[in-house]
Structures are given as C-alpha cells and as structure tokens.
Amino acid sequence: xxxxRSIHFSFLPMSMRVLFTMVxxxxxxxxxxxMIQVWENHAGKDGNPMLSAKDLMISYSGNxxxxxxxxxxxxxxADMLPAEKRQVIFDWLHAGAAQEEFEGKINPILQExxxxxxxxxxxxxxxxxxxxxxxxKVTAKDEGMNLHTLxxxxxxxxxxxxxxxxxxxxxxxxxxxRPTWLKCVLIAAPFAVLLxxxxxxxxxxxxxxxxxIVIISGAIMGTSFAAMxxxxxxxxxxxxxxxELCDRGGQLPSLxxx
Ligand code: HEC
Numbered sequence: 612x613x614x615x616r617s618i619h620f621s622f623l624p625m626s627m628r629v630l631f632t633m634v635x636x637x638x639x640x641x642x643x644x645x646m647i648q649v650w651e652n653h654a655g656k657d658g659n660p661m662l663s664a665k666d667l668m669i670s671y672s673g674n675x676x677x678x679x680x681x682x683x684x685x686x687x688x689a690d691m692l693p694a695e696k697r698q699v700i701f702d703w704l705h706a707g708a709a710q711e712e713f714e715g716k717i718n719p720i721l722q723e724x725x726x727x728x729x730x731x732x733x734x735x736x737x738x739x740x741x742x743x744x745x746x747x748k749v750t751a752k753d754e755g756m757n758l759h760t761l762x763x764x765x766x767x768x769x770x771x772x773x774x775x776x777x778x779x780x781x782x783x784x785x786x787x788x789r790p791t792w793l794k795c796v797l798i799a800a801p802f803a804v805l806l807x808x809x810x811x812x813x814x815x816x817x818x819x820x821x822x823x824i825v826i827i828s829g830a831i832m833g834t835s836f837a838a839m840x841x842x843x844x845x846x847x848x849x850x851x852x853x854x855e856l857c858d859r860g861g862q863l864p865s866l867x868x869x
Pocket of ligand 1: 679
C-alpha cells in the first residue's frame with residue numbers, strides 16, 4: 612500500500628548501523644569544534660572572559676561605547692601608562708579623536724609609553740603608533756561585522772547546517788519515539804531556528820537585543836542535535852525494541868496507523 616516504509620534501527624543491517632554511527636561520531640566531533648570556535652571568536656569582547664549576550668552584540672553590531680584603543684587600554688594595555696595619561700587619551704577619544712589635538716596632546720604620550728613596542732621594527736603585527744595613520748586604525752568606531760562578511764558567513768552556514776541536519780534527521784527517522792509529534796519537533800526545530808539565527812545576526816545591527824535570539828536559537832539547535840544523536844546511538848546499539856515493533860518486523864508506525 613504505502614511505498615515508503617521506515618524501519619527501526621535494530622532491524623537495519625549491521626553495515627548500515629555502522630555507517631550511521633560513524634557519521635554521527637564525526638558530526639558530533641565537528642559540533643564540539645564549532646562550539647569551541649564560537650567561543651574563541653566571541654568570548655571576552657566585553658572584558659569578561661565568559662561568553663555573554665554582550666559579546667555577541669559587540670561581535671555583530673559593534674561596540675557603541677568604544678574603540679579598539681579604549682578596549683585595549685581598559686584591558687591588556689592598562690598598565691603601560693599612568694592613569695592620568697590614560698584619562699587624557701580617553702577624553703580625546705570621547706571627544707571624537709580629532710587629528711588637530713593628536714600632535715600636541717596624544718602623540719607625546721604614545722611616544723613615551725607605547726611606540727617602543729608599537730612600531731614596525733619592534734613588532735610588525737601590532738598597530739603602528741609612530742604616526743597618526745597607524746593610530747587611526749584603532750580609534751575608528753568598532754562597527755562589528757560588516758554586511759559583506761555576514762552575507763558570506765550566512766550562505767555557508769545555511770547550506771552546511773541544512774546538510775548536517777538533513778543527515779542527522781534522516782538517521783533519526785529510524786528511531787522509535789512516542790509521541791510522533793515530539794519526534795517531528797526534534798527533526799524540524801534545527802531548520803526553523805537556523806532561519807531565526809541567521810536573520811538575527813542582521814537584526815542585531817538594528818537592535819542589539821536580537822543577540823538573545825541568536826543565543827536561544829543556538830541553544831535549541833544544540834539541544835535537538837544532542838537529543839537526536841543520543842537517541843539514535845542508544846537505540847542502534849543498546850535498545851530492546853518493544854513487542855509492538857517486533858510484531859510488525861520493525862516497521863515504524865506511520866501516521867495513518869498510529
Ligand atoms: C611592552 C610592549 C608594549 C607596550 C609598551 C605597549 N603595547 Fe600595546 N600591545 C602589545 C602587544 C604584545 C599586543 C598584542 C597582544 C595583546 O593584545 O595583549 C598589544 C596590543 C595592543 C592593542 C590591541 C591591538 C588590536 O589590534 O587589537 C592596542 C590598541 C594597544 N596595544 C595599545 C597600546 C597603547 C595605547 C600603549 C601605550 C600606552 C601600548 N599598547 C603599549 C605590546 C605593547
């Protein structure tokens with residue numbers, strides 16, 4: 612009658628269960644790596660080492676309170692000069708970092724406390740503070756990820772994550788989960804939140820509160836992934852199929868039956 616029949620894991624050939632398990636192991640490892648990368652890219656931007664909504668707001672929409680120079684002078688570079696000179700630099704930044712005031716007020720401080728490290732001969736990888744051009748690179752307002760980067764990251768993200776969740780979801784269709792709607796929610800949720808996640812990256816530029824949608828979307832996606840992963844591996848290797856399944860030769864209930 613029906614052309615498409617789905618069979619429970621424990622009735623699949625051993626070779627297929629091995630294939631599914633290996634794919635899940637590699638995807639699981641990939642997911643952990645992706646989480647580490649998210650952490651490395653975003654954590655600590657607000658000065659606190661933990662990953663927070665503020666960090667994501669700064670990553671996507673920039674930091675209205677500051678520039679790279681101010682962020683560094685409040686963190687790793689704070690001890691490089693006396694507090695009152697630091698304040699002179701902050702005042703200059705807050706007043707718009709005008710070039711006219713740079714020579715008289717700011718340059719002498721940088722020459723005395725910073726240029727010994729921040730010049731191309733000492734360290735070509737650091738911003739060069741021996742002239743105004745170099746300094747202006749760290750006094751520009753931090754506007755977060757630009758649209759060009761966002762578009763590039765979103766298309767990669769949309770394609771690759773759809774691909775991963777198609778495979779993981781397909782493997783998971785062989786699980787026996789009651790009620791059926793719960794199984795369907797676990798399969799559908801990652802795709803739904805993938806869209807809200809990517810949309811929120813852009814919306815965070817308009818209102819930074821959307822960073823919370825990014826976080827909630829990520830949490831839902833991770834929970835679905837973990838649930839489908841654990842249920843699949845468990846039912847593939849450690850689960851004794853209930854009698855009602857065995858009676859049907861492992862065939863999972865379809866909608867018009869269940
Ligand atoms: C002893 C050498 C040294 C001195 C002196 C020094 N810096 Fe740095 N600075 C570094 C190093 C190394 C880094 C990169 C690692 C880090 O951020 O801690 C850095 C990073 C920075 C950054 C971040 C650059 C970026 O692209 O994110 C800024 C801004 C900065 N320094 C400003 C200053 C200012 C302003 C002074 C003077 C008050 C100063 N530094 C003095 C060594 C130095």
